[in-house]
Amino acid sequence: MTQDDIFQKVKATLVDALNRDDDEVTASSRLQADLGAESIDFLDIVFRLEREFGIKIPRGELFPESIFQGDPSLVAGGKITEKGLAELRDKMPFADPAELDKFAADPKLDNMGDLFTVNLIVRYLKAKLGA
Amino acid sequence: MQLKDQVALVTGGSRGIGKAIVQKLAAQGAKVAFVYRGAKDAALALQAEITAAGGVAKAIQADVADPAAAEVVVGGVLADWGRVDILVNNAGVIRDGLFIRMEADAWNTVIQTNLNGTFWFCKAVANQMALKQRYGRIINVSSVAAEHVNQGQTNYAASKGAVNSFTKALAVELGSRNVTVNAVAPGFIATDMSEAVRSKAGDFIEKKLVPLRRLGQPDDIANVVAFLAGPGAAYITGQVITVDGGLSLGAVTG
Structure with a gap:
């Protein structure tokens, strides 16, 4: 999977999880300040990434x-x-x-x-x- | 059939208020899994009754006080039906006694069932409701005795008061994921659990303490639970709804 493939999947995940428009999510977007993520959103994002990428993300490892x-x-x-x-x-x-x-x-x-x-x-x- | 195709899970579902809740949710079209601890015959009879009426119900034996039970029960419901839209934490016990003589066991049993059981089942459905479904209705059956306390119920009052506070705090956390969390606080309801009090003071309660001049029936509670589970209650969360015929007003009538 190329870096851009990963980015596109992450972007789609965040669009869903944070209820954002496609063009609002860029590589440099900050989850809280730019995309409005709240504490439960971080759990949601981790949950969705695990599902999307078929991996386990131990608590506290990504964030x-x-x-x-x-x-x-x-x-x-x-x-x-x-x-x-x-x-x-x-x-x-x-x-x-x-x-x-x-x-x-x-x-x-x-x-x-x-x-x-x-x-x-x-x-x-x-x-x-x-x- | 306002709950058509929804999946509900009710603890303490074989008797009393829980049975009425199971019947009501099933009658409104929900597939209902319900947990019973010991009343196997009653549970199987209820399951058969609902099935015969064209509904879908499944009795599951478990003790909600067992920390491992909720994961197993919820896992089974998800395996069979794929989702949980409605959770009703109804299982509850009393072990009344004056505090000075209350054994730790009477305290622990009540807290483990009424409070911890609610915790475990909420814990087991939270991820599914909040993150996977982004939809859920959690209804905790509390008691008017959390606020309007009775002698001999330090354990019970503490457990139900804690359930009320837990309900509010959880509602705050799950609100952004379209999961509502409410409690229903029954007054004196004509069930086995209130039998001891009713046999001593039922007449006085009915005639002097309840403005509506009757004891509550399990259906009175089930109706409100079904409302909270349904589309009409979409904008209600973190509330403790008292259903007691006016008992908690504290007036002596007659």
């Missing part, structure tokens, strides 16, 4: 959104610490390094959702499928 909960060594003053950033890079080896660097420049926890883009899903699936 490790709760790895920082309640650990002061990872988050301080609303920002992710150096240790936390290292943890994040470790948890998301499939993420675009440039995107992670951009986030690391101003690592506000509130902005973490910006990492969750269409492109991130495509990269994850590509790694997962060994495509």
Whole structure:
């Protein structure tokens, strides 16, 4: 499966899951800020991707959104610490390094959702499928 | 036949209020799977009665307090009928007794059946309803005794109060997926479960405490459950609907 094949399937999945128009979903779309995804939508997206691609996506593997909960060594003053950033890079080896660097420049926890883009899903699936 | 081709699952379905709910949903066209714990003869008779009337029903033996039961029951319904549109958590027990003398077992049994059983069955259908179907109606049978408490029912009141809060919180989470979650809170209904209270105080309750001057019948509850399961209730979620003939108004009549 080529990267574009994966993208097209991811796009179709998101159009369905988030009830969006086809042209609203681009590679750089952020799921929350641009496509309006809520917390349950992330579960829905994972569920649909599993079905669409015939894979299992362990909880927290694609969207490790709760790895920082309640650990002061990872988050301080609303920002992710150096240790936390290292943890994040470790948890998301499939993420675009440039995107992670951009986030690391101003690592506000509130902005973490910006990492969750269409492109991130495509990269994850590509790694997962060994495509 | 407003529930035609829908699939319903009712716990505690062989007797009392549950039986009336099973009959009502089946009469409205739903295929109804219902869970019974011990009353096998009653369950099979009900299944036969509905089948004879041209409906579809299936009795399944399980104890809702068993954490493993819900997955098995729901898995079976999905294997047979492919979906679950309506879940009615009706199975409930009482183990009344003054708190000072209440054994842990009386507490645990009531919580495990009334509250945890509801949790397990909701858990077992949530993914199917919210993500696969994007449609579902969950109706939890609570009790007016959650708010208007009775002596000797610390366990029962706690379990039903928790079911009410759970109903509201779950409604918030599943709302965006077109799954409604409501509770029905019956007052004094003429069933085996209320027999002990009725034999002692039935007359007083009927004549003095219930403005409508009669005990409720299982059908009074089943009608409301069927309404909540049907198209007319599409915009109702997170509500506890009291069905008690006015008992909870707290007025003494006569």
